[in-house]
Amino acid sequence: MQTPVASAQAGTSRAIIRPHRDFLENTMGRSDLADLxxxxxxxxxQWAFIGSVAMQIHGHDLNSETAKNWQPGxxxxxxxxxxxxSICEKPVASANPDEPAKSRGxxxxxxxxxxxxxxxxxxTDNRFRGLETDTVYIKSTPVxxxxxxxxxxxSALRFAQSNNASDAVKRGEDNLxxxxxxxxxxxxxxSKASPGNVQAQSETPSGSDAALLSSPTTDNLSADRPSARKGRRLNFSCFSAQKSPGSD
Structure with a gap:
């Protein structure tokens, strides 16, 4: 069975290999994250992995066995x-031709x-530095x-503590x-890196990498999935929401 990306690339003379695929698919063994x-x-x-997936990616980069083996929910x-x-609200085709296109949520x-x-x-939230300045690239993967x-x-831990959510507090402490x-x-x-020998982790992709990252190789991926709960439009100030960005 072809992956959504393989299906989109079928029939092309040369598949475009994205720079992040080898790391996510082969180093981490996560072809699902590579497709995502x-x-x-x-x-x-403008996107980046956050939460436990980002922690796992950093773990592979820094060779931390604990973080590498962390299993994101x-x-x-x-x-x-x-x-x-584009990702969540634009209708995409369903795998079932009898079903209408629907948004992912x-x-x-x-x-x-x-x-x-x-x-x-x-x-508008000045308490956080924002998506662009907080994003680093690990093997061309934005995290x-x-x-x-x-x-x-x-922030998620403080929210859990204020609500006496003992399980969430334990998870937050373990994550920290x-x-x-x-x-x-x-x-x-x-501290050990000598100038000129090690590429800074926060360096943005080269022009060729940026072109690959922005060049579309996927058509509409299947939106055929169980009905998702109503989506949420959060910003970094919404830690009073029922689930905060760092609570996975």
Whole structure:
């Protein structure tokens, strides 16, 4: 059975290999995340993995066994308002030809085992640095920086504590332990790196990488999934919402 991306590329003379696919699919063993990254890269240049998926990606980059083996409950993705409209609200064709096109919603089932939660960043919240400045690239895969992940997780933890949500508090504390260890590893790498020898993690993609990231290779991916709950349009200030961006 072909993946959505393979189906979209069938019949072309040469498949476009996105720079993030080898890392996500082969290094991490997550072809589902590679396909999800293709979907976002085809629709918008402003997006990044956040939450536990981002923590796992940082873990592979920094060779942290604990973070590498962390099992995300779902995939949280941060994008801007335009990305949210393109990914979540634009009707896409169903795998069933008898069903009308429908929008995915901001929470949708991408594969049988991967649920996706899309969060829209707000330009008006000055307490957070924003999507562009908080995004780093690991093997051309956009993820939120470790510092930003820590800020979000601390906010989610405070929310859980204020609501006496003991399970969420425990998860938040466990996540923060892993994130703080990743920060130690990242700081150690930075201190040992000699100028000119190591590419900064926060460097934006080269022109060729940016072109690949923005060039569409997917058609409408299947929206055939169980009815998702009504989506949410969050910004970073909405930690009073029922679920905060860092609560996976």
């Amino acid at each position: 990254a293709d979907l976002f890269a085809a629709e918008t240049q 779902d995939a949280d993705v941060l994008t801007n308002e335009n990305g949210l409209l 901001t929470t949708f089932k991408f594969t049988e085992t991967l649920n996706v939660d899309v969060v829209a960043a707000s330009r 939120l920086s470790i510092a930003a992940l820590i800020r979000l997780k601390e 332990k892993v994130l703080n260890k990743l920060k130690e590893l990242s700081d150690a790498r930075t």
